[in-house]
Amino acid sequence: MLLASRRAFLCLAAATAVARPAHAADDPAAQLIEKVAAEVIQLIKTTTGAQREAGIRDVLVRYFDLPYMGRAALATHWQATSPDQRERFLKAVVSAEARAYSERFGQYGGQTLNVTRVTQRPNGVSVVDSKLTQSDGQPINIQWEVRDSGQGLRITDVKIEGVSMVMTRRSDFNSYISNHGGKVEPLIDELEARAKR
């Protein structure tokens, strides 16, 4: 009796927790990540400097849901911003991320990205687990959040060794805003000034 109910509980837990780990290769979310990785590696091999930065920016705009990420990073402050501010904010964030990523990829030394698992969450988000294999040292775990928000599948977050890009930005931005009178304008000014540098 006790055993039976325990089994039933485990089944229930399985139904909710193990939200079908699909075959990684033929899942559209996994294919998206593999496509992005391939394009980025191609970019790194063929371009440098400003050209690479522009290429990376193009990849970000095409495959990432940047408005969603920006909204998530601003969190509660998003409601308090005007449409004009939102546009300036998103533009500045895209420039900053493009520059940051092209610098990061400047360190590239033949690593390969392998998708290991795709998990579907009940709220429509696919979580793609992948490993970045380095020639020396431990592989790095990279987790991608992919969702369809009306314009096809887009990436909405990247977690490197458990550290979410969106979450870190949110803490960063929130702290800056609350240290500058709770207003978003100084943050946008700062981001724009950095983009010009």
Next chain:
Amino acid sequence: MVEGFFKSMASLRHAALALAAAVALTGCGDTGANETWDPLEAPNRFVFSINRAVDTIAVRPVAVLYRDWMPAGGQRGLHNVLENLGEPVTAINEVVQGAPSRAATTMGRFLINSTIGVAGLFDVASAIGLAKTREGMGDTIGYYAGVEPENGGFYMILPVIGPSNARDGVGLAIDAAVDPFSIITFGISRTAGWIYSGARYGATMIDRRSRTLFALDDLEKNSVDFYAALKSAYTQQRADFIRQKRDKTGPRAELEQRDKVALVR
């Protein structure tokens, strides 16, 4: 009176239903969305700025020199020696976590690497398939604490060491207290103990800093408030490590384990 009671019961039930609906809507995926608890922010920022000054003047330049001028083999060797010195504390923690077989593997690694691996210079144990694990008392506390691993108590910046919180700070102190090597060296004499600890922690600092140069530079350059960004990144990384450990023993892992057994049969 009675009517009032029923009314309040009804509104309570509504509230409960609303709460249940809210929980169902938000789902359980969005944990850790709230900010890290940081009641000591002002003193923390002060210590943080001192740490950064010390880093700029002393630690970082040494770490850069070490990374660029020390041969790669030497860097790997020193790293292995330091990791090997940490194995007994890892084993103790694994015992406390209720994982005696992992603790045995860790002690096996320690014995092999200390002898065949020439005092830990070479990681022979990994080559023969004994996987390395790294556990501290902060992880053990997090493993047993019945709270989300994002919640490690209040955040604090420790002098020289850097980001920590109540959980990991207490963990560090306990780890240092039960470390057999410091017990032995302090048992020989006070001077021997200090020489050993100073050398080990100094070397650990340079080794760790040389490995985090790129990641920390990146975070600093791409944040508008480095203190807040580092706090968030630290909290998330620690939480991820502890959550993985918990998930291994959850119902999900148990089921996966059963599936494997069923496949073998």
